[in-house]
Amino acid sequence: MKKLILAVSLLVSSYYAQAQIKGVKHVILIGMDGFGAYSFQKADNPNMKQMMQDGSYTLQARSVLPSSSAVNWASMVMGAGPEVHGYTEWNSQKPELPSRELDKYGLFPSIYTLLREQKPAAEIGVIYSWDGIGYLFPKEAVNKAVACHDNDSLASANAIDYIKSKKPDFLFIHFDEPDGTGHNIGHNTPEYYNQVHINDIRLGEIFQAVKDAGMWNNTIILLTADHGGIKKGHGxxxxxxxxxxxxxxxxxxxxxxxxxxSVVTYDTAATLAWIFGLKTPAVWTGRPVKEAFK
Incomplete structure (x- = not known):
């Protein structure tokens, strides 16, 4: 009987994913819509620049084409490009092309599905400002999903509360700016840079929430964007x-x-999966950015 129990225990421990990186218990992915790398060095963004000093970075990561929102947010969490996952337009609510593969939720396999299947007890959250994000992840796979309807302040407040109250294993936070300013006033304008500065303040508040929750020393934070922009557009x-x-x-x-x-946005999902020690589907084309790790 003892041998049977031991065998079952070993089987369970080998099935459920173990983190690749020692000491990591939480991962937070922060996406800022329309945040072009061209603007980074010229912006007043001390928290972002401190994050670069404290970690690894590139300002030459690339979006997939077209350089639009839903296409790239999907690629970021689905580990593949639009040719495979099928979301091809800026506001795709369902794949315009048949997804090459479907998970048990009827969507292309994403980091959320992998986490739920391989770490069943994981606390997973998605807090997003642009409503279009809501079509790009399986609601059934996450513990908390909050749509903030183009209100980044509300998204930040919800994220801070969730971090402190639940200490999520994985949290995706989406901010709609500076994309809105880029469309309404223009990229590479004083107003755009001011919005990047506001985003930086929000980033600092999230950092503080992670510290207040006692998570700072065992949390990986990844900051990126879906695309940049030129004049008043992108794509x-x-x-x-x-x-x-x-x-x-x-x-x-x-x-x-x-x-x-080289880093392409679909490498983000592959990197998250690698951190968590998850087995990735063969249909994914993304590769973990192992160069970022010691």
Whole structure:
């Protein structure tokens, strides 16, 4: 009987994913809509720049094409490009092309599905300002989903409360700015840079919430974007539209390290899965950005 119990215990422990990086218990992905890498160095964003010093980064990560919102938010969490997951337009609410593979929720496999299946007890949250995010993840796979209807202040407040109250294993926070300012006033304008500064303040507040929750030393935080922009739009093939920041800090991350290898937004999902020790589906094309780790 004891041998049977031991065998079952070993089977269970081998099935459920174990984190690859020692000391990591939580991962927070923060996405800022329309945040072009071109603007990073010129902005007043001390928290973001401190995050670069504390971790690994590249300002040459690329979106998939077209450089639009739903296409890239889907790619970011689904580990593949639009040719495979099927979301091809800025406001896709369902795949315009048949998804090459479907999970048990009827969507292309995402980091949320992998976590729920391989870490069943995980606390998973999605807090998002743009309502379009709500079509890109399986509601049944997460513990908390909050749509904040283009209100970044509300998204930040909900995220801070959730971090402190639930200490989530994985949390995705989406901010709608500076994309709104880019569309209404323009990219590379004083108003756009001011919005990046406001985003930086919100980032600092999230950092403080992680510290207040006692999670700072065992949390990896990854900051990135879906696309940049030029003039009052995006979706094209310019570097202003395609290049995005990709910054990661936390235990096991190399400090003040500029990533030299190519990073595409679908590598984000692969990196998250690698951190958590999850087995990824063959249909994913993303690769973990291992260069960022010690």
């Amino acid at each position: 094209g093939k310019t570097m202003e539209e395609m290049q995005i920041p990709w910054i990661i800090r936390g235990p096991g991350i190399a400090k003040n390290h500029e990533i030299k290898n």
